[in-house]
Amino acid sequence: MIKLPSIHIGKLSMLLAILVWLSLLFVDLVRLFGLLNELESGIAAEFTWVLEILFFLTVYLFYNYSINKNSQNDFLNLIWRAASTGIVAVFVSIMINLFYSLLGDSHLFNDPFLKNFFYHVNFALISIFLISSALLWKHLILYQKTKRVVKQWQAYELAMLGAMFFIFFNKNSFDYSFLFGFVLLVGLAVILSGNLKWIPYLTFREKWKSLLFLFIIINCCGYLFYQILLYSDRGMFVVNLTDNLFLVSLFSFIFIYALFCFLVTLFNLPTSSVFEQKLTEAINFQRLSQSIQPEESEEQVLDILVDSCMSAAYADAAWLELGDQESTKGFLQERFMEKEMREELSEIIQNQKLAQEWAVENKPENLNPLSLRLSHDRFESILLVPLVINKSAIGRMVLCKEVRDGFNKEMINIISTFVRQACIAVENHRLLNQAIQNERYQEELKIAQRVQKSLLPTKLDHNETFEISAYSNAADEVGGDYYDTFKLDEDRYVMIIGDVSGKGTSAAFNMSQMKGIFQSLIQLNLGPAQFMIKANAALSRCLERNHFITASIFLINTKEKNICHSRAGHVPTLMHQNKVGKSEYLGIDGLGLGILRNKQYENHVEEKTFKYSSGDILVMFTDGIVEAKNEKSQQFGFERIRTLLEVYHELSPKEIQTKIIDALHAYVGGDGLIDDDYSIMVVKFSDE
Amino acid sequence: MLTIETHKEDNHDLLVIQGEIDASNSVILDQKMQELTESGSKSILVDGSGLEYISSAGLGVFMSYLEDFQEEGITLKIFALSPRVFEVFKILGLDQLIDIYESKKAALEA
Numbered sequence: 001m002i003k004l005p006s007i008h009i010g011k012l013s014m015l016l017a018i019l020v021w022l023s024l025l026f027v028d029l030v031r032l033f034g035l036l037n038e039l040e041s042g043i044a045a046e047f048t049w050v051l052e053i054l055f056f057l058t059v060y061l062f063y064n065y066s067i068n069k070n071s072q073n074d075f076l077n078l079i080w081r082a083a084s085t086g087i088v089a090v091f092v093s094i095m096i097n098l099f100y101s102l103l104g105d106s107h108l109f110n111d112p113f114l115k116n117f118f119y120h121v122n123f124a125l126i127s128i129f130l131i132s133s134a135l136l137w138k139h140l141i142l143y144q145k146t147k148r149v150v151k152q153w154q155a156y157e158l159a160m161l162g163a164m165f166f167i168f169f170n171k172n173s174f175d176y177s178f179l180f181g182f183v184l185l186v187g188l189a190v191i192l193s194g195n196l197k198w199i200p201y202l203t204f205r206e207k208w209k210s211l212l213f214l215f216i217i218i219n220c221c222g223y224l225f226y227q228i229l230l231y232s233d234r235g236m237f238v239v240n241l242t243d244n245l246f247l248v249s250l251f252s253f254i255f256i257y258a259l260f261c262f263l264v265t266l267f268n269l270p271t272s273s274v275f276e277q278k279l280t281e282a283i284n285f286q287r288l289s290q291s292i293q294p295e296e297s298e299e300q301v302l303d304i305l306v307d308s309c310m311s312a313a314y315a316d317a318a319w320l321e322l323g324d325q326e327s328t329k330g331f332l333q334e335r336f337m338e339k340e341m342r343e344e345l346s347e348i349i350q351n352q353k354l355a356q357e358w359a360v361e362n363k364p365e366n367l368n369p370l371s372l373r374l375s376h377d378r379f380e381s382i383l384l385v386p387l388v389i390n391k392s393a394i395g396r397m398v399l400c401k402e403v404r405d406g407f408n409k410e411m412i413n414i415i416s417t418f419v420r421q422a423c424i425a426v427e428n429h430r431l432l433n434q435a436i437q438n439e440r441y442q443e444e445l446k447i448a449q450r451v452q453k454s455l456l457p458t459k460l461d462h463n464e465t466f467e468i469s470a471y472s473n474a475a476d477e478v479g480g481d482y483y484d485t486f487k488l489d490e491d492r493y494v495m496i497i498g499d500v501s502g503k504g505t506s507a508a509f510n511m512s513q514m515k516g517i518f519q520s521l522i523q524l525n526l527g528p529a530q531f532m533i534k535a536n537a538a539l540s541r542c543l544e545r546n547h548f549i550t551a552s553i554f555l556i557n558t559k560e561k562n563i564c565h566s567r568a569g570h571v572p573t574l575m576h577q578n579k580v581g582k583s584e585y586l587g588i589d590g591l592g593l594g595i596l597r598n599k600q601y602e603n604h605v606e607e608k609t610f611k612y613s614s615g616d617i618l619v620m621f622t623d624g625i626v627e628a629k630n631e632k633s634q635q636f637g638f639e640r641i642r643t644l645l646e647v648y649h650e651l652s653p654k655e656i657q658t659k660i661i662d663a664l665h666a667y668v669g670g671d672g673l674i675d676d677d678y679s680i681m682v683v684k685f686s687d688e
Numbered sequence: 689m690l691t692i693e694t695h696k697e698d699n700h701d702l703l704v705i706q707g708e709i710d711a712s713n714s715v716i717l718d719q720k721m722q723e724l725t726e727s728g729s730k731s732i733l734v735d736g737s738g739l740e741y742i743s744s745a746g747l748g749v750f751m752s753y754l755e756d757f758q759e760e761g762i763t764l765k766i767f768a769l770s771p772r773v774f775e776v777f778k779i780l781g782l783d784q785l786i787d788i789y790e791s792k793k794a795a796l797e798a
Contacts, residue, residue: 499744501745502745545752546748546749548747548751550744570779589784590781591785592751595751595780596785623744623776623779
């Protein structure tokens with residue numbers, strides 16, 4: 001495969017343009033030589049015209065390419081390019097004139113070849129200036145283009161193309177057809193010159209600069225046109241290149257558009273600040289809406305808000321405070337404002353009747369900015385703007401001006417919009433942070449849940465003479481129910497079940513304390529009543545005033561076959577006596593732990609020892625089971641548990657436990673949630 | 689739902705409780721008790737006839753004032769509790785610490 005080298009249009013067209021110009025120069029000089037020596041060179045004038053058109057086209061191609069390549073040209077740059085090309089063309093032209101004036105009346109002065117050479121140089125530069133400017137104008141005209149404008153421009157380009165070839169028809173003479181074509185093209189140029197949408201987007205400074213550049217362009221245009229007229233007056237050239245409809249029309253186009261731009265820019269100067277203001281407002285608005293991103297902080301949003309509002313209202317000073325009007329402990333922004341001044345103004349505002357009514361009367365969501373007159377030696381008017389988030393005022397912004405009645409309706413409108421937008425941004429920011437925070441809490445709770453699960457024993461201590469089973473369920477992620485076992489020796493085991501008042505996280509913390517107390521006290525080989533007394537003393541020091549813990553403790557001696565039991569305010573334990581075939585609740589008094597936080601507690605705790613025989617069952621549980629309610633708001637109650645045990649006493653502890661829990665769920669109803677923690681522990685002494 | 693009303697009767701403060709007390713609204717009971725102690729009441733009567741249910745959090749509120757009442761010589765009497773609610777007080781052992789009566793009359797006479 002032959003790989004074609006990629007054609008670089010810019011370089012190629014430039015090279016072609018230079019070549020065409022050189023050949024144009026060569027052809028004309030040859031013809032001149034022939035004319036002077038009265039020889040027939042045999043070169044027709046059409047040949048020159050063809051080369052001239054070719055030159056125009058290659059220059060057009062080059063500039064079209066190079067301008068499009070730098071597409072991010074701003075307006076000022078474009079105009080500067082046109083102006084600088086004009087300056088170069090004019091400079092060279094002046095230099096040539098200077099050169100001739102220096103020559104004086106010498107032989108060289110009259111040399112036709114030199115004159116022709118310079119004529120060609122001038123022609124080339126003028127063409128370059130005009131064509132490049134026309135292409136730059138195209139960019140300006142087609143700014144924010146509509147289909148109509150594009151069509152107009154295409155028509156103009158076509159007409160100009162026609163004008164290039166007009167010379168073949170017109171033979172370079174100034175006649176009516178020339179005039180007709182000229183008027184037509186000027187008309188089109190004038191229509192196109194109405195497209196000046198880019199001007200308002202210039203800033204005040206840029207407008208001044210562009211005025212200067214346009215002035216240069218207009219002058220260059222004028223000077224170069226004058227030069228052309230001089231050349232054609234002298235009439236010493238074999239083939240006139242410059243009396244061309246194309247060039248003359250281009251002159252008029254460049255000139256007319258530059259003039260229009262100049263005048264419009266000039267008259268736009270006084271109002272340009274308004275347009276700039278609106279543009280800044282739009283940009284500020286966008287910044288406010290964009291600042292919702294989580295990485296932006298609330299302060300940044302309010303910072304932008306104060307700046308935006310100040311510039312929108314041309315305020316001389318401002319401050320923004322969060323929190324109540326009385327106590328501004330929150331975030332504070334001050335602009336051109338001292339602390340003393342702020343406090344002084346705040347006081348004046350406080351004493352204004354209007355401001356008082358404004359603060360009291362309306363609901364926060366209906367609050368509008370309030371414009372006030374102020375009797376202060378510096379600031380004469382003031383605007384109070386409430387910051388309202390989620391129907392409550394979170395603070396206010398105060399804008400101050402040194403002129404009286406400085407805030408008009410338009411300003412207040414735009415400021416209200418800014419504030420609303422900023423408040424939405426702040427609100428969203430807060431909500432987002434809250435959501436992130438919540439997510440973290442959820443994670444933390446999951447960890448708490450895992451930790452708490454590990455506080456309940458996975459393996460329940462027992463020996464071959466009894467079986468044991470236990471289950472606990474928390475209403476929330478974590479709960480306050482507790483059960484545990486402890487092996488004192490081969491024959492003696494301790495079982496405890498407890499319930500911390502309240503539920504949720506606080507209960508879970510207290511439950512872990514209970515576990516610590518049980519695990520440490522039980523090793524001291526205390527009797528049940530002594531255990532409760534010590535536990536009460538310990539808990540009295542660490543439970544909150546309105547919290548308490550209930551517990552039941554059982555010390556099982558499998559050798560003696562007896563149970564020593566104490567109850568501290570806990571729901572009574574159910575015992576099934578196999579011999580009698582009956583289930584009964586163990587009746588024993590006892591006060592909850594942490595209720596009496598002094599020595600008197602000792603008087604409120606009992607201890608009972610009783611025998612058990614094989615087949616007997618102990619069912620310990622928490623009030624979550626007893627108090628579980630069905631749809632009719634009736635409690636599950638003690639009696640149901642008792643009956644269940646009498647029915648299912650033949651089963652293993654695990655099965656009994658399952659039966660009771662199933663019955664509980666069935667009672668509460670399929671989807672009915674049991675809104676309290678509940679636990680159950682079943683002990684069954686083996687049949688021997 | 690829980691509503692608690694306070695009336696002044698002779699030299700007693702009557703606290704009429706209607707509804708259920710659980711962890712979510714036990715604060716209301718706590719506030720009322722707080723108000724009464726701060727107002728310098730010396731005798732508080734609690735009408736528990738309308739109390740349908742009390743959770744451990746509610747019991748915790750009564751419990752937390754026992755010591756203060758003892759120190760300041762304030763008497764607290766509860767009357768007309770439903771059997772089920774009384775059972776709850778009894779299980780916890782609060783019946784040993786708080787005077788609970790069958791009726792208002794019994795409470796006033798005691």
